[in-house]
Amino acid sequence: MAKAKNGSSALATSQACWSFIVRSLIASESKVFMKRGLQLSTLLLATYVAAPALADDSTTPAIQLGLAPGSPQIGTLPGGVTPAYGQTSADDKDWRFDFHGILSMPIRMGINKREGAVTTEQEKLVLHAPPVVPDDRDSFSYTGVVPQPYVQLNFSYGNSIVTGNVFILARNASNATSFFDPPTQQGIYDAFLTFTLPDLAKNSHFDVNVGAFSNRYGVMGEYDEGRYGTPIIARTNGVGENIVGKFALGDWVLDVEQGFQGQLDKAPNGLVPEGWNNFADPQLGTSFVHHEHLGLGYRGIATLGAHYVSGWSQDDRATTGQQADGSINVIGADLRVSSGRFGYFYGGVADVIAKDSRTVGNSIDINNAEGGPGLMLNYLGPNSNGTGKLLTIAAQYDLSLARLIAYPRQFKGDYADIVISLFGMQTTVTSNEKGPDLVTHRTYDGTTMRKFGSEVAYSLLPWLAVSTRADHVINDTQDSKQTFTVVSPRVIFRSKWQAHDQVVLQYSHWFDNDGVQVRDGYPALPDLSLRPDKDMISLAATMWW
């Protein structure tokens, strides 16, 4: 209470000073030559400017000769109107710390047989970690069946209007690595402010994100990236802003969203691409992305969205001579339906036009492929210079049978249930690279890629569920050698019916055709000499909070 009183009195003093200054300025305006008044105003103005630092004298630390070790290593905040670090604000009781996160740690064992002669000191059976299977996240063949290590810690501090968010992210745990791979320990991944502005206009709500963060559009899941873990329209990364506006019109809600982001830096010329710098490419220019979205929602049940995302670079350090600036533009639309007992449906389409995108960095990701080089590796071909088109359509449908059958009785997920999920995705590629690639023997132009799958889960006990997932992946409709099917029966242990945690014991079997490609090396690239593992056993612990 004492703090609050002091804060209030300081505020009142400041306001009184401000009123006096205004009066003085008005007076001095009419008496320009009355130097005395002007001098007084100037003095008081200086006093007012200094006032923020004195706003709460009771908590001001004792004067010391140096700076406390906990002080940030930055200069004064611009403007000088924000209380300095460590100062208690007058409304500090409104502030709250929040901690959320998710961890997923799998042990995975790819099983294969040794090729050729086996010595007395070797077993015929070989065990691989990570499994040698076609499940790279940035490729079309990614199904998300192989569990991946992932840890995200979300630290937030804020009040009802503004929240500071700092996220720590890792795709590894140092304790369990075979070698230290710096890019998998991404450290502070996101750092941004979120402003929540509910009363800016009648029947409207605004959220504003400012800082370093990512946006994802075309996500197939109800709460997540969906069964394929792939936003089909785009993922934008960088530092910038994102404004979300919602306008209520009776049963309808109009969603308007916009964002602009850029990268903090560029890999300097002369930097050697190596593992520790995530194989940074000095030929990528500093990249930017702007995106605009329009949506129409009906009673929170259905939302129809239209999206435009444009990523580009125009950096003379990356484009030498006559080299063109690169761009990746996406136009997309999607429909999301949360239809209660009838389940959840998502359907979306995205049209990607890439032009000389070789120089566009990962400010924009398409189907998890990072920037232009990612598109070239996975879709357009290494000799396309990143020019081509992608047309992607995708859908997902999830249904709880117990909920459907139980209606109109209540079902809160607290007894046996069968959950069904159907999902599919198709991408058609038009590329500048017309012929087959000499290394990978892949043809890029005119390729249609298709994958679809299903998972059926039976939740039979509070602590136990079983499921089976089947995926069929056609990497090229004109080359059946690259097609494979993966079947994954799972046993799921959790702490109760509606749990935040699960431990999944999974067996997966791949039915590969002859031409299925897997990756190896550092960086990981297609290696035709590798024989993919046909079987995998994994145990994955996952929990969020």
Place this chain on the structure above:
Amino acid sequence: MNRRRHVSAYIIGAGFALMARPALADEPAPAAAASPAAAPTAAPAPKLPPDENPTAGYIPGYRRAIGLGLAPSAPIGPGMPGLTTIPFSAPDEESDWQFNFKGYMSASFRATENTREGLIGGLNGTTTLHAPPRIPDAYGMFGGTNVTPGSWVELNFEYGNPIVTSHVKLTTWKPSSATGFTESNSQNFVNEAYLTFKVPPIGALNLNWTVGAFRNAYGGLGQYGVGQYNAAIIGEPFGVGETLTASYDFNDTYSLQLEHGFMGRLGKTPIGAQPANEYSASSSALPSSWVNHAHVGLAIKGSIPLVIGLHYLNNFSADERDQKDDPQTYWLDESHRPDAHLNVLGASVRMIDNHLGNFGVAASYANAKDAELLTGMVFFGAFTGDQMTQRYFGPNPRDTQGHPINGSGTGKMEVLGAEYNLSWGKLIRWPEEFWGEGPDLITSLFTDIASVQSEDPDFDHVKMYKLGTEVTYRFCPWVGISGRYDHVSPNSRDTAQDFDVISPKILLKTDWNSHELVTLSYTHWFYGDDTHSQFPNDFTRTGQDRLDSNMFAIHFGMWW
């Protein structure tokens, strides 16, 4: 064709049936709506409840605040397998969750003193100061006595309920602001991430399950840690996997302890990653390794609690990938890589803290075959099979004729360790309770003994031991004094390698039982003529990298 048409018709029909009423759930039943002039005796059709569930948990179809994209806070990756677990950030009715922030920090200022030698001019003989110290003591080495610990910071974020808790640990052994250069792998960032399940008791049976990336330790001699010499005698599997612990209470005194675990690595060093320091110097020639371990024990409760355990650990690999010879490991032809094994059998007895003190003794027998290739288990302070080979088995195996042979890390080791810590304050006051809130004299005796049989003639039949004692007297809440002496004999075939260490200390605290400690210490090493440090350090008695004899240290530590 007809059959196909029928099936299609059924599907389309079912689709229309499902789609016909998605938005009508909260409307009146059709009968009621269509019969305004119905007979007054007809009972009105019951109004269906709205199809809403604000805490639907995992059940799909009930998200109402739908946006055009995904929130920046949502995880990257696919949804959870099975769809029977609540997705990230979906609303539910949870209430008994709790956040815990725990941690440990220790930072050591350590400066060793020496003199310049071999220089021309006035600088010869002048004093030099070194950090890190050039001593035969580094984490996990047999010559290590742990007289002044190094730095270690561990932040443990926990979130959970009485049944399941998540743990994420961020760690480093080198806080950045105090470094002379950026050593990227000194920051472990997310080092461990795992879940612990505490299953509600089933009769006399208690089950605990740990799953994720974590570490186990067996053969620890201390009450709460691995002991004064900081090396578990039996083994420490680490990596990603699971450990299931079962405890069955026969009665109030005796309980059976069973434990089993299986661990692996998240990945394998790929071809193209050079064995450079920034990648922890790991080679792509190393296979992915696994650890299978099982334990059985008997716990005896009472005024003098005892835990007796038998242990089996098997560290192995069976991986044919990247069989290309690494020129840096000249002693091994990785192009014909064998499957590697390290089998450890162990036994341990611990008397847990009581008025007679805390006592632990453990012994292990290790049988290794090509263990140089292994990772994933710490054995007697050696973090990898490579370290074990360099320190104990030797890198140059020979056949009986003395000719070099392929493969290393083959041999046998026997290890014995014992430690006894006694609080005289507790003993004298017994049977009165004493929890450290008063003056106390604490004595500690400890030893490690090992013998090696190896194919490397320079390491074969080597026996080694070290022993020490520490006496600590606390006479007021915030200060105590301590003195420690250690004798180390690392090679029975060359006693000139023996050395002694003395280390007087002043201990500063804020209270008798506070969680922090500041230690001021001076340490002196009395070296033998041939004393040298172990792999990877190569400090000797002479030359540019001579061992330092004196160390001044201030150690800061706290846990919470």
